[in-house]
Amino acid sequence: MWNLNQQLPVTLISCLLLIACGGGGGGEGGSSTPSGSGSVSSPSGQTLKITDLVIEHDNDLASIYEVDIDVSLPHLAASQVYISICDNGGGGIENIDYEKCMVKSSLNSGYGQYQLRVPNHCDSLIAVVSVMEPDTPALVYTLNHNNQAETTWLIQ
Template structure:
């Protein structure tokens, strides 16, 4: 039992001595590495004020290469930085940044188109009697009354005709088949009233004499300025 105890104690002492040896050897190597970098930078003419910083960087690099504090010798994988698009940022190689990505003209509301005026629908032409619009005071009559008064001063016997189909020019031609009134004169006189259609606004009156003398003619036109239409033959 005592021999086993002495053997374990001796082994533990040897392990501690070996650990101290390795620690002292690693520290010596680090000091030697620092001195080597220090001498190298002095030969290159590096300013003295930045030498401590460069030495600190060298030590950190060395420690990282050796495992750096129990990290298992593995360094974390670098994280890739993904550039973030800011929606319309245009560097353009000139250093100017266009933020927003919009033009001032895009913010302007287009002018509203004017509303055309409403056109009134035209009134269709009447196609039947139901479509006709008549004033309340309009008397829809197809005929009018015409008073005929013949009074010849010569007292000759004659025959009177009133016709609507005639031609008036250098010579007067009358279609006696179109006459509206016919009758003999009594001592050169005749009085009568007849109804005339509205479209017969122009008439020709003729008196033929029994003695063979030249007939007398007198034209008549409708007069819309008077209420009672009248033909006077003298």
């Protein structure tokens, strides 16, 4: 028969040890580093102290930038037109993954306005304007990120 008074301290100590040790190992390939060490290994293998890092005064450490997009294509007002705005990391229209585009929309009489919050790793955006008429090639526009927190992109 169990004696609750004897079993409770053992269970409590076991739980505290598990929490203090960080729980499980995290599976294959997992590694742990001391969280309060204050040092980082550089690619060359040197250990750097956190105080050795230099961050420029104007770097706010933001992970996104904002793009206001204005599309003005009045010559396409009579056509059915779609726009896709995507990361241009693949280097051109032939490498676009349309499932991952930030905007997929139709234009209203050749006009559209979009506001995007883009992650910093997207150095370039590509806009593909598809006109739904036979033998009409897509119009392609690109924007290279200029390291500004806000950018305006006029597509015309």
